[in-house]
Amino acid sequence: MNNKAIGIFDSGIGGLTVYNAIKQRMPREKLIYFGDTARLPYGTKSSETIIKYSMENAQFLLKKEVKIIIVACNSSSSYSLPFLQDKLSIPVVGVIEPGAEAAVKLSKKKIGVIGTTATIASKAYEKAILTKKPDAEVISKDCPLLVSLVEEGWINHEVTRLVIEEYLLPLKEKAIDILVLGCTHYPVLKDQISDVIGKEIRLIDSGETTSKKVYSVLKNRAWLSASDNRVEDEFYVSDFPERFKNVGEIFLKRKLEKVNIAEETS
């Protein structure tokens, strides 16, 4: 297993923050990323459809002989994770559980959660947090504009700062001590969010918490790569590789040389 790759899928491009975190923690692992760009967004689809698409994405990665699958998409993690874990013979890790776990562990006061409108409406993080700590106080807020701002590349932009202020200052006033970034796009704006709400509120980046979890799953099974060489990762999308390349640069801070179309899934 050691030489096999780590598979990651997302409905689109946001999962690249999870990719980044895994790559940083485990630079010798080969990563295969699949973004289902033809069928995004998942957040506005029914749970049956999300499960069906997620299974198809997992099958694509299985054909590449991955040793573990990371569901780097909040909607898919929320609906399809138990199903995938039941059907597949390799480990499957989602982004919600590790984030919720870290929030519960670190919070002494109220926990703030931000995400897309669909994620917040699904109450996925709230449920995961309350399962772990039934008396936790969770304050949720959808921040729909942040995804568009990230994809536009307006990271250090006055507009983005104003939008973050409008969304997050009311959360700060409610005295949260933890803020869960419940959307894979948001870690790109981590510094900007921290500047607005202050360093005393700790941010939970689900990319980071997920990468910790992946590391521990692989380590426990002795499946970590034994190679000393850095291998080239692979990127696949179900449509629009050019857009993925362009917007991908905002996430990766480097050029993506090659993005393939995975025709069998679209």
Next chain:
Amino acid sequence: MNNKAIGIFDSGIGGLTVYNAIKQRMPREKLIYFGDTARLPYGTKSSETIIKYSMENAQFLLKKEVKIIIVACNSSSSYSLPFLQDKLSIPVVGVIEPGAEAAVKLSKKKIGVIGTTATIASKAYEKAILTKKPDAEVISKDCPLLVSLVEEGWINHEVTRLVIEEYLLPLKEKAIDILVLGCTHYPVLKDQISDVIGKEIRLIDSGETTSKKVYSVLKNRAWLSASDNRVEDEFYVSDFPERFKNVGEIFLKRKLEKVNIAEETS
């Protein structure tokens, strides 16, 4: 035919600006609106998929016995219009042709076109304008954040003004005299856009130009409603009626009492 309804479909909610314009011009007509909210956005889908979905949406409206179908969606107008016009026995009107026609008629200098990234990348307006006037000079700019800002209800908001300035002041500097609002969401921001670029640049609202076209098609066939009573319009979506109700208020400036789920199309 006179008593039959006018059918309108869009991939989601933006087509309500076309609905508004038709209702204003023909208040005695009954309108039936269908928003394919389960499968939006269309702009990032292949032409085959857009044609397939558009045909399904048209079939839904045909079952309601409409006398004309308005394709109030730029992506669908761009790809599926010739197909629908060929297959259906009733008239089908799109949003691109009327806007392009008005732009060519009114412009004495350069024509600006704004839209979503997908619409601008498709060059749909540019092609329609150049077909009518081969030496026209067209300057296009995608403005992806505007849709999210409208749906967030941030119409008279400092952030929206800053975003409009950033997107449109460079167009103004290029000395356009016409700006085509090539996205059905944008007419909601008409006043704000005019404030930024100045009253001397004329805005083409494709809702308005499309409603003129619909009026003339119905009048030429003597199919206009003969009724003196205002009848209640009908609204259908393929998913998430609550969100359609909420965001619909931003477009209609009134509450939508009833939004039905059209299960057969989703």
